[in-house]
Amino acid sequence: MNAWFSLFRHGALTRFARGSEWFGALAAGGLISAITASVWHAASPDPRVATQAVLGWLVAASVAGRTDEWLATRWTDGGLAADLARPVSLGVQLLLRDLGRAATGLATVSLPLALVLGARPDGVLFLPALLLAAVCGHAFGLLSGIATIGLGAPAGTTWVRSSLLALLSGAAVPPAAGGPFEGFFVYGPFGALAGAPAALFTGAGLGVLGVQFAWVLLWLATAHAALSGLRDRLGATGP
């Protein structure tokens, strides 16, 4: 347990290891979500829309790990051998680190910014959804990293991953403004990242959590199975 907590703590520490990341998260996060909320508020009279715009975007940004970048870099320079030699599996190492990163971002940036920008929760069901969002962010970061390595570590995979997920998860379009896509953003396979916590924040029911729990389990199992399948290739590369 001590080892697991240490990995979580490491993830939390690395999130803001560089001062620029603090500045970027707070300043850019606040600015972009404020502008996004204003635009959506002007576009829709539904009071949930602006709130979901703030919360969805901030959650998706906080739980988006950089596992793909990290995996590709460590794979290229051969450093993954050291990680694979540890007594805790690489998958567990990455999961706990990503959870630590996400927890720090959610607790110190996303939720304070959301409250500062005027978003008020309708109940507390969104809190467990934040944990699902963090696990989901880890799974997509890992899958993106595996794809990066499978494609020979090209540049730009991180951008593709974050853009696609922003579009499909409800981070860019608040579920309440999604029209026929509202159900997809809340109950769909990518909803745990943004749409579901945002919908729960504005009053959605327990069923959303149940559906997203199932999706997140599926993504997590898929990502870790893919990582296990790639293990040999991860360990073989290096100078």
Added chain:
Amino acid sequence: MIEVAGLSRRFGDRVALSRVDLRVEAGAVVAVLGANGAGKSTLVKCLAGVLVGSGTVRVAGLDPWSQRAAAALRLGVMFAHRGSLWPDLSAAEGLRLSAALYRADRARIEVLADRLGVADRLGALVRTLSLGERVRLELVGALLHRPPVLLFDEPTLGLDPAIRTVVRRVLREAVEDGAALLLTSHDLGEVAQLADRVVVLRDGVVATAGTLAELRARAGGARRIVVTAPGPLDDAVVGADRRLGSDSFELAFDGPSGPVVGALLARLPGGCDLAIRESPLDEVLAPLYSR
């Protein structure tokens, strides 16, 4: 203790290791030598459980492939220049993580760092450390949990002589405390100082193995006589031996020196100086890498 029997490993069509047998007893050091690409790093990775091969491998009595986590707790591993410390955090943070992962006493961090002369660098960010500082702190991490088996892939690569000496001293102490050490190296001086036995890999196969003295004897030309004359030497006098300068040459030989020196004196002019020395290790062993 490390026991390897019939270890083989392929990467696609390429054979990286083929039926490798070796054994490292507790308190002993075996150096694995070989040209680049001979399979040394693959061997270390297989022993560390990073890669899986075929054959039988036991480290500290455990199978690192099927009992990976348990075996990892008994291993101290260091891969050349490929660190386990995270660049954006302090060395102390990274080592505290290692202590937690390997169930080691955190107090050992300070003790080992002090012995390796890097205690004052524990608070520094890893990315700001020099290579020598980083390698010594990685060594702290590898020894933290007092592992009975040490696997070191080129541990002193790129380090200055003073730091190499410190690293060798700490490794030697760990071995004297009972650890089995397998290291790979291209530094034959280091091998001569540390290793009890040597295994030479060639294209993934054990080309030869034994003590350095045995390898010297097997390779031939284990000793040399350097002849320095008071003036220039004719080619006829030097003959087929290796000229070092206008007034000097050397010849390699094995066995007793008496007959060789006797024959030499018969062909030399008066006033020559003769010095007998061991042949440089790299010149003795290099042919074994590719023969």
